[in-house]
Amino acid sequence: MTVTAVTRIGSVSRWQPNARGRLRQAAFELYGEHGFDQTTVAQIAERAGLTERTFYRHFTDKREVVFSGEVQRVLVSTLADSPTGMTAMEAVTAALTAAGAVLDERRELTRRRQAVIAANPRLQQREQMKYATLAADMAEALRGRGVEPSSAQLAADAGVAVFRAAFERWIDEHEHRDFDRLVRATLDELAAVISG
């Protein structure tokens, strides 16, 4: 278990092993049991066996547990750092593969997360906005690599479309293939649809 946080209670210093992971686990349990709107930060901290102060050291609020943005950061940074010899779409594919490695490690938690979002219209709206921001950020990363603006936007939009379609398959409880394999199948399907 990795040690990720130190909590100071009074003058006593205590290590909190993987506090962030425990808080996230507790939050998704409670969101699933009582609904997102009905869950408080106090309840999340209690379920995780931690203090509210520790919660706020890791997350701004209870919504940030759902939208931590880690997958988005991996997508955008991989895109920005991709070798210059790659075409825009090769760089997008590499970014989707890198994001898949993060996702595959937390498949059960992500399924739980999606169930929470599906049950709450405001969270769904927030997720839509995150995808719009992701497409804009990916386009910017591609422009930073010298890709012409309109091609950068189209490659980013295509990348987000493939991400979402692959994600929808991957999240299904009967689906066992890795994210990366689903990305490649979806890319082929998109190419066939476009040329069809």
Next chain:
Amino acid sequence: MTVTAVTRIGSVSRWQPNARGRLRQAAFELYGEHGFDQTTVAQIAERAGLTERTFYRHFTDKREVVFSGEVQRVLVSTLADSPTGMTAMEAVTAALTAAGAVLDERRELTRRRQAVIAANPRLQQREQMKYATLAADMAEALRGRGVEPSSAQLAADAGVAVFRAAFERWIDEHEHRDFDRLVRATLDELAAVISG
């Protein structure tokens, strides 16, 4: 000039020639001059030389003037009614062409509309949500034509990406080509990006 509305003031019945168009024109003038948030329905009606009652006969509120959804309706209905022999992407292209015919008739008004949206973060957010809804509605229309769900979603997402890219070019004041020509150029660019 087309006659589109009748307003009753007391017992007197008066024809309002193109009331909807006059209200829209007045609204975008005022949104541009004072900002969207600062403009009231009373001011819009006054500028148009009409009553507030007439305004509310045409629009639910001042936001609906900006998001009337006419272009979206044309896109989705054209898609739903497209000949069964067409591939998903051919049907999407036909829908984009039909939407372009509506847009080309109101290029100046649409430019004014986009300037209003660009100046207001909440309207920008609303527009992002409209695009997400549009993609979902287009995918549903394609599924209704028998297109397999994941291909329907990918074709719809590709269609919205092309629409937005073509729209961004079309709205530029230095651009004089019709929407349809920009759609075809953008479709070619998307195909090149995907296969690149």
